[in-house]
Amino acid sequence: MADVAAAAGVSRATVSRVLSGDPAVVESTAAAVREVIDRLGYRPNRAAQALMGASRTLGVVFGQPPERSSALLLAAMQEAATERGYTLTVAIATDHEGEQLRRGLDSMVDQRVAAAMVLPATELNAQVLAEVEVPFPMVSTTDLGPEPPCSVVALDEVGAVDLVVQHLQEIGRRRIMHLGGRRETLVARFRRERWEALVGDPDLFESAGAWSARAGYEALHKAAARGVRPDAVFAGADDIALGVLRAAAELGLRVPEDLAVAGFGGLPATEFYGPGLTTAETDLRERGRLAVEECLLRLADPDAPPSRRLLPAQLVVRGSTVPSA
């Protein structure tokens, strides 16, 4: 930086101001400095910047083992962050006690991140989020209900469930079963509660206990053994639905005639799950992008109240609920 300053015939302070886009610098000086900066290929030292408080890095904390969807979210965040001159640092918390999330946040504090995006996943993690004190703004990418303790940019779970269940009802299904994912999880509860509000028969619920195909497979068999006879399944995740498809075949149920099956998530591969899986697609790119945006907004205005943005899902109808032409 001293070199740049010398070459441009200004002080280091001025170079610093140009770097941060300080409008106080007169344009002619600024232009000259910028010219020297890229002639010399100068790049500021992030660590030194961070030392002064104004770090240009955002934290990402995942409260569950990363899946394809978290990867997509991360990619979107990374892209948006890069565009704004920020970099990303990540932590992953996969325990059941919320302890790792706390540690992950500690690590973000140590690194002096400007703000953090958190995917709390479980109820316990959400609680940690509500209680923890950190010196930077946070935004959750999972909904935390009304009056959230921090900003939220998440999927509109209620709306998404409505989309799926109403579709199932519109095609004439009356015994719509729900197969929930990992129990400890916030979204498992949201989805179940909304489904129950719409369907009203708790007996048609079965927890798969995980978001996997195997879990879905076993859950449908278990339900069948219990004597439950649904004419539709609303699976809590696409992979759960994949397992259901196999179980249905083994139970002699034709899809969609005897059993309509809908997933949740909208993985690209779902087009080829069985006869094509009907599913609620969520825009993870948009979610990641908005999460970064929200971070920067909070940075700009630290004492604005936390906002809550819920993004709509989109229903994709395929052969698993409506026979294709």
Added chain:
Amino acid sequence: MADVAAAAGVSRATVSRVLSGDPAVVESTAAAVREVIDRLGYRPNRAAQALMGASRTLGVVFGQPPERSSALLLAAMQEAATERGYTLTVAIATDHEGEQLRRGLDSMVDQRVAAAMVLPATELNAQVLAEVEVPFPMVSTTDLGPEPPCSVVALDEVGAVDLVVQHLQEIGRRRIMHLGGRRETLVARFRRERWEALVGDPDLFESAGAWSARAGYEALHKAAARGVRPDAVFAGADDIALGVLRAAAELGLRVPEDLAVAGFGGLPATEFYGPGLTTAETDLRERGRLAVEECLLRLADPDAPPSRRLLPAQLVVRGSTVPSA
């Protein structure tokens, strides 16, 4: 840190030594300092540490849009890094020109990472890797062939292809077609080359152009239209195989009787792809862990020659090649 030093009745330098586990500090002093450290809940400022050169963060640069497998890799790296007191910062490069990879590495330089793990993905990115000059050790998580420009911790592609193709041959298949993934990609070339060495009929190749189910679906149809009549398909990725399964059904081919199908990757969900997908499973946890290990090894001994560790795949045989009992 000054507070800790004062409370422990030592100098800041000693606190710093205790923190870095300097054996020069006598155990009694060290213990006293540690006691004060966690009584006061002191946590060192990473940025300040980084300013001195010895940053405790590792970079991860993905050369492709992150998928489930990169997510798994990232999780494993994160876990291993945390264990060793390191944190992770990530960049993603998805362009076709290698430009973004260069930028990603620049950003790692700016952040003064101690070392970086890179997944170059494409040939162009590998070239960038070979040419770029960075002030930290790098380890590639994709193989770069013999005499790599940096350390490599990757899947043994040759061995994995052998596993799959030999299995197909052992069950009596003679016309083993290969459906390759994204063309620009290093592993697409490795897999194709090894398949060709084993099978010897370039006519049985078709590029799907991407790693997706849709790409696999279209590729098999295209091959069929071309008049190719394979009795087995070795897909370059699990999702490609998923698309193949559907295309096969549409072509009136029974799996596995008329067409044996094998995937590559070992996604958990493959158990429920069609009749269960035979696939080459790779241990991403291990790969991530070893990549971190290799970073630390290089950090400890900067002028050791780059090493090349290739991890074996494991064949999982399922109904898509061998009818289940």
Added chain:
DNA sequence: CTGTTAGCGCTTTCAA
């Protein structure tokens, strides 16, 4: 074995 003394590269008052 431990303390003193200089910085690392940047930002930010405060003056000019």
Added chain:
DNA sequence: TTGAAAGCGCTAACAG
């Protein structure tokens, strides 16, 4: 509108 000076929190010689 710009410059001078004073750190941010830590580590690394160099003494002692």
